[in-house]
Amino acid sequence: MSDQLTLTPRQRDDLRTIAAMIVPPSEEYRVPGAHDDIIQADILATLGRDTKQVVAALDHLARLAGMPLADLEPAARDGVAQQFRISGGVAAATLVRVVLQCYYRDDRVLRSLGLELRAPFPGGHVLPDGDWSLLDPVKARGGALRRAP
Template sequence: MTADNQLTRRQRDDLRVVAGMIIPASDEYKVPGADDAAIQADLQATLGRDSKLVVAALEHLARLAGGPLAELDAGRRDAVAQEFRKHGGVAAATLVRVVLQCYYRDDRVLRSLGLEPRAPFPKGHVLPDGHWSLLDPVKARAGTLRRAT
């Protein structure tokens, strides 16, 4: 990252490419990919505390690619992505989480899911009741977990 806490040009290009690989555009559902300019702008503007891990993930991708990921052909990108998934660790998980968070904040994506594009509060979103019986095995293990000291 540069001194003003922004990604370098190569990092931005690689972020766009990898985000598009994580969530490609869909003509069927009429939604953009995570490489969409508006989604990318939101992602870069809201990195915040995740900046260091996202940069670490992008640098790891660049090392695996032997240079900018964005300059590789699709086949080589896929091979690099497979290796990255295996060995990317916490930085890779953070990168994926950040991409997903920004993608599912986009109004176009929310509309495609049948959701009103608005903040979840104060109105909230109604969730259907789940099957609470799914928690019965966990409740039955009461006392088998280690106690906090």
């Protein structure tokens, strides 16, 4: 694994390309793709302890592609991406997770999902208490604990 702790311009380009393949933009849902500038900036700013694995994943991706991923024909790019996910192990899984965890906290994405743009605390959430008469059949059936001598 590389000891390098920042991404090269080529790696950044490949990260952007693979991110768009994981989550492309959607007009239907009014969401950006994961290659969006803000999401990419979030990824790069918060790589932290995942940097080594992401660099390893991008090294692996570069080996599979043999050239900048974006320069491949679409069919070849899809093939590389598929191979990357199958053979990339923990490193590839980490890259995908890093992309998804930044994508699914983006304001535009959360808004599209109908989720509030906030941390859970201190607002919390309200739960319906529910209809506890649902328990009546369980109470009616009863039962007993197994006896211990």
